[in-house]
Amino acid sequence: METQKIYKKQEVIVEIFQRLSAMRDSKLCDITLVVDDVKIHAHKVVLAACSEFMKTLLTGDFKEYQQPTIKLSEINAEAANQVVNYMYGSSIKITIDNVFNILRISRMWFINTLLEECEQFLMKSLNISNALLIWTNFRLLDQNQIKTRAEDLLGCHFTTRNRNGYSAVPEKVDLITGTITSITSMNIARRDVALCGLDNFIYAIGGTDGNQALKYAERYNIHTNVWERLSDMNYPRKRAVAASVKGLLYVFGDLNNVGGAFNTISVYDPENKLWTDIPSEISFCCTEPLSITSDENMIYVFGKDNALGSGTNRVAVFNPETKTWNKDLIKSSISLTKTIYGAAFMKNFKSS
Known part of the structure; x- marks a missing residue:
């Protein structure tokens, strides 16, 4: 005869996080993260539950982190806000433009599920147009498979040339x-x-x-x-x-x-x-x-x-x-007096 039964209500968990997220602008928030002057309001219990880094930070004997406002550096503000939203159960949009910022935070904050999502995205999206970008950031990655795959692609950039200027034999340049x-x-x-x-x-x-x-x-x-x-x-x-x-x-x-x-x-x-x-x-x-x-x-x-x-x-x-x-x-547009032989975009460029 059955004497007990354990009920698991996934809907209840989702509803709780939705309510917590809705209260992030209320007086019940007890922590504010500041990244590049951007304020991200949150609850300590949520951050600690989702991140071992945050748990140690908020419960340890660090006086500077016992304040209601904590300044964080060396991370991207927009990505930090996305990761905090992710902690509250929101979906997160990963693109080739933001993946390394999100990956960096996921690694620093020990959010393994999001770290794995970023690595899977990189593996699926890797191609010749982004291989150099991914390879130069390989130190952030746990998967050597991604680094090796990027190296294979980087070896396939080519040019066509010979002494006479006409060639059917392209040359592969390993960058x-x-x-x-x-x-x-x-x-x-x-x-x-x-x-x-x-x-x-x-x-x-x-x-x-x-x-x-x-x-x-x-x-x-x-x-x-x-x-x-x-x-x-x-x-x-x-x-x-x-x-x-x-x-x-x-x-x-x-x-x-x-x-x-x-x-x-x-x-x-x-x-x-x-x-x-x-x-x-x-x-x-x-x-x-x-x-x-x-x-x-x-x-x-x-x-x-x-x-x-x-x-x-x-x-x-x-x-x-x-x-x-x-x-x-x-x-x-201002007229350019010189011939432009090459062009590329640099994200977040700041002139000195």
């Missing part, structure tokens, strides 16, 4: 060791191609065979060491540049304006294996190099805008979602 080795030959020897990494492929688009600009496009599989022929672009492009946003490739610019390439942006959909063209009110002249980079789903192109004259360089910002250029930035 860690600095060694250069040849990989499988491209199908057509050419130069002045637009290169772009997306997922586990490196795309080589357009270029010239020495006589004319090409519509040709192919991609290199870094795992199988095989080049795959893609459908041709609608317009030939030489000295173009390419960037990827949300799984699509965007190709800008041309040297010779053959067939209207100046006034269009070529877009490739790898899933449907289809090229389309977007009309562009800005056209870039590639008599000198163009540079391109992307950040937060926006594409930044540095180079000569034909409308400004042959001697003027500037930056223009393209929004792939609206398929338009940022006109406000275009009007206010």
Whole structure:
């Protein structure tokens, strides 16, 4: 005969944390964390229950931490707020832009469940476009598998060159060791191609065979060491540049304006294996190099805008979602007197 039964009410636990979270702006909060002048209100019991670090901090003999306000340093304020919300049962959005900040706090505060989530995210999202970022932060990671996988990808960045300037044999550059080795030959020897990494492929688009600009496009599989022929672009492009946003490739610019390439942006959909063209009110002249980079789903192109004259360089910002250029930035942008050979984004940069 059954004399007792234990009931577990998951709904009750969830409701309790929801109520605690709702009271974080009330007088019942007994601790405030301050990170870079950002105040995060909380309950000591919640922090201590979720973090061994916080438990030791709040219950130990540290006079400076017995105050109602505690200042924390060497962590990101936005990430700290997200982690505290996570302690109260809220979902947390992990992206390649915030994962290392969240990972750092998870490690410092001994929140193992969130630490594992960050490591799983890194393993799933690792590709050639973020491998260098992940590898440089590998000391934060417990999983050597992530470091090794990043190193494998870093060894697959390549360039195409030889003494005559035309080559079908790309060279793999290992960014860690600095060694250069040849990989499988491209199908057509050419130069002045637009290169772009997306997922586990490196795309080589357009270029010239020495006589004319090409519509040709192919991609290199870094795992199988095989080049795959893609459908041709609608317009030939030489000295173009390419960037990827949300799984699509965007190709800008041309040297010779053959067939209207100046006034269009070529877009490739790898899933449907289809090229389309977007009309562009800005056209870039590639008599000198163009540079391109992307950040937060926006594409930044540095180079000569034909409308400004042959001697003027500037930056223009393209929004792939609206398929338009940022006109406000275009009007206010300062002309660049020098050719821009490369461009990259740096997060949280502070000038001295």
